[in-house]
Amino acid sequence: MTDAQETAAETALRTAGGAPPDDGVAAEEAPIPLLEPREGIPPVVADAAALAAVTAAFAAGSGPVAVDAERASGYRYGQRAYLVQLRREGAGSALIDPVACPDLSALGEALSGTEWILHAATQDLPCLRDIGMLPSRLFDTELAGRLAGFPRVGLGAMVESVLGYALEKGHSAVDWSTRPLPEPWLRYAALDVELLIDLRDALEKELDRQGKLDWAHQEFDAIVSAPPAAPRKDPWRRTSGMHKVRRRRQMAVVRELWTTRDTVAQRRDVSPGKVLSDNAIVEAALAVPLTVQALTALPGFGHRMGRRQLEQWQAAVDRAKALPESELPQPGQPLNGPPPPRAWADKDPVAAARLSAARTAVSALAERLNLPQENLITPDTVRRVCWEPPAEHSAEAVGAALAALGARPWQIELVAPLLTEALAAQP
Numbered sequence: 001m002t003d004a005q006e007t008a009a010e011t012a013l014r015t016a017g018g019a020p021p022d023d024g025v026a027a028e029e030a031p032i033p034l035l036e037p038r039e040g041i042p043p044v045v046a047d048a049a050a051l052a053a054v055t056a057a058f059a060a061g062s063g064p065v066a067v068d069a070e071r072a073s074g075y076r077y078g079q080r081a082y083l084v085q086l087r088r089e090g091a092g093s094a095l096i097d098p099v100a101c102p103d104l105s106a107l108g109e110a111l112s113g114t115e116w117i118l119h120a121a122t123q124d125l126p127c128l129r130d131i132g133m134l135p136s137r138l139f140d141t142e143l144a145g146r147l148a149g150f151p152r153v154g155l156g157a158m159v160e161s162v163l164g165y166a167l168e169k170g171h172s173a174v175d176w177s178t179r180p181l182p183e184p185w186l187r188y189a190a191l192d193v194e195l196l197i198d199l200r201d202a203l204e205k206e207l208d209r210q211g212k213l214d215w216a217h218q219e220f221d222a223i224v225s226a227p228p229a230a231p232r233k234d235p236w237r238r239t240s241g242m243h244k245v246r247r248r249r250q251m252a253v254v255r256e257l258w259t260t261r262d263t264v265a266q267r268r269d270v271s272p273g274k275v276l277s278d279n280a281i282v283e284a285a286l287a288v289p290l291t292v293q294a295l296t297a298l299p300g301f302g303h304r305m306g307r308r309q310l311e312q313w314q315a316a317v318d319r320a321k322a323l324p325e326s327e328l329p330q331p332g333q334p335l336n337g338p339p340p341p342r343a344w345a346d347k348d349p350v351a352a353a354r355l356s357a358a359r360t361a362v363s364a365l366a367e368r369l370n371l372p373q374e375n376l377i378t379p380d381t382v383r384r385v386c387w388e389p390p391a392e393h394s395a396e397a398v399g400a401a402l403a404a405l406g407a408r409p410w411q412i413e414l415v416a417p418l419l420t421e422a423l424a425a426q427p
Contacts, residue, residue: 031166034159037190041183042093044083046100051107054086054094059110061091064139066117066196069124070176070189074273077265081127082176087193088114095189098131099179105132115139117200119155121223129228138220141196144203147212147219149370159195162202167191212371218408219375234329240278245285248328252320253285255329260316276300276313284317337380338387348387349427355386357425361418369414377415381405385419395420 045051058065070083084096084104098104116135118124120142128134145153152158156167171188178185207213232238236258245251258281265272280300289295292314296302301310338344344352362382366373373379384405390397399416407415 029164031160031164034165034167034191034194036187037093037194039092041186041190042095044181044186045094045096048101051096051101051104054091054096055107055110057091058086058088058094058107061088063089064115064117064197064200065111066193066200067124067128067133067135068118068189068192068196069127071127072175072177074173074271075175076177076271077269079127081124081131083181083189084128084131084133085189085193087196089197093190093193095186099177103132108133112136117141117196119158119196125223126228135224138224139200139204139216140220140223141199141203143219143223143375144200144207144216146375147216147371148203148206148210155192158203159199163195163198165195167195210370215408215410218410222406222408239281241282244282246331248325248331249320249323250285250288251329251331252323252327253288253317254281256316256320257281257284257313260312264312284313288321289314289317338383341383344387351387353425353427354389354423355383358382358386358419358422361422362415365414365418377402377407377411381407382419386422389423393420393423398423 043050045054066085066087068085069081070085071079072082073079076082081098084098085093086096087093096104096107111133113136115137117139118135119140121138121140125134141155141158142153145158150158150161152161156169159165159167168188168191171185174185176185181189204213207216236255239254239258242254245254257276261272261276261281265275268275277300280298283298283300284295287294287298289298292307292310295310295314295317296305301313339347341352341355344355359382362377363373366376369376381402385398385401390401395416398420399412402412402416402419
């Protein structure tokens with residue numbers, strides 16, 4: 001057992017109740033509402049001169065920089081940033097409008113080498129990358145909370161349990177593409193970075209106390225070095241309610257309607273769900289209507305929809321109906337990896353036994369370490385190793401297989417012995 005395992009297993013952690021022992025607020029104390037940024041709401045940076053001033057100020061600042069971004073999910077097409085918030089010692093806070101200032105690469109370069117603090121970094125990094133901002137060093141407070149064993153890792157919950165302050169979260173799902181942005185929204189946005197540096201410092205102490213700080217650094221480095229996600233194959237297959245669609249012709253209707261909707265949404269810069277709901281797509285696929293009149297009778301295609309729109313959707317249905325059999329989509333997605341675990345017992349009982357033993361061992365270790373199983377090792381990694389194990393059932397060979405699948409050294413050290421033993425399991 002490693003020192004970290006002993007620390008996590010033997011220490012009576014208060015993280016299970018929500019707060020580290022030394023830096024957190026007592027569980028019975030009411031959180032203090034955080035109502036205003038320390039220096040007030042900063043003006044929104046919306047021109048080149050103001051951006052240059054902010055860039056210079058943050059370049060001259062000291063210590064890590066807190067970063068956040070607001071998107072307009074559910075309102076606009078894609079995941080672009082509509083507001084960027086930063087805070088750094090010596091520079092204060094800044095709110096930047098990336099619509100008016102779409103190139104923030106100079107700011108990104110000015111912060112090169114500085115540790116960036118983000119909460120749930122993988123959500124914001126893609127939209128930050130699009131405007132020229134990408135960290136070389138990172139501290140993710142949400143991931144740190146997971147590794148430290150906090151039961152709730154949203155920013156509001158973490159700030160409350162660790163620092164004793166209550167953040168107002170009423171504007172998290174608003175349309176951030178609105179211009180001008182209302183003052184209450186700007187206040188909310190500024191407060192989101194107000195305490196990130198304090199939260200980072202407290203979590204670093206807690207991770208160090210638990211012997212997990214090196215694990216966290218490895219995880220943060222992996223996020224920074226990860227390439228941009230590849231475009232999803234056949235994204236139309238993720239239409240909500242797709243499980244109801246069984247026939248290939250019906251699947252073709254989903255594909256045509258989804259593709260048409262995406263084109264319209266991108267052209268209008270609105271969320272696809274505001275153009276046509278997933279439920280309407282599935283209803284049309286199940287019915288395969290012959291005429292616009294028949295389409296109008298289906299849920300989601302009611303009287304509020306104009307004749308031109310209805311004809312557009314019916315044309316998509318007609319295209320799917322006209323496709324030759326050879327061009328219809330195949331049911332299910334091509335497997336890139338093992339089959340679903342529920343099928344293992346029939347396909348390969350020995351592999352099923354390996355997977356069962358591995359899951360049990362990983363679950364027990366994650367519980368002892370007080371962290372989520374998926375952070376100890378991803379379920380997909382466990383499945384792949386159990387389905388196609390290395391020829392040599394040794395910890396070294398298993399470790400090499402884990403490394404090839406992207407596992408970090410700390411994960412390999414802890415998990416490779418468990419999987420090595422599990423690979424010997426029999427039905």
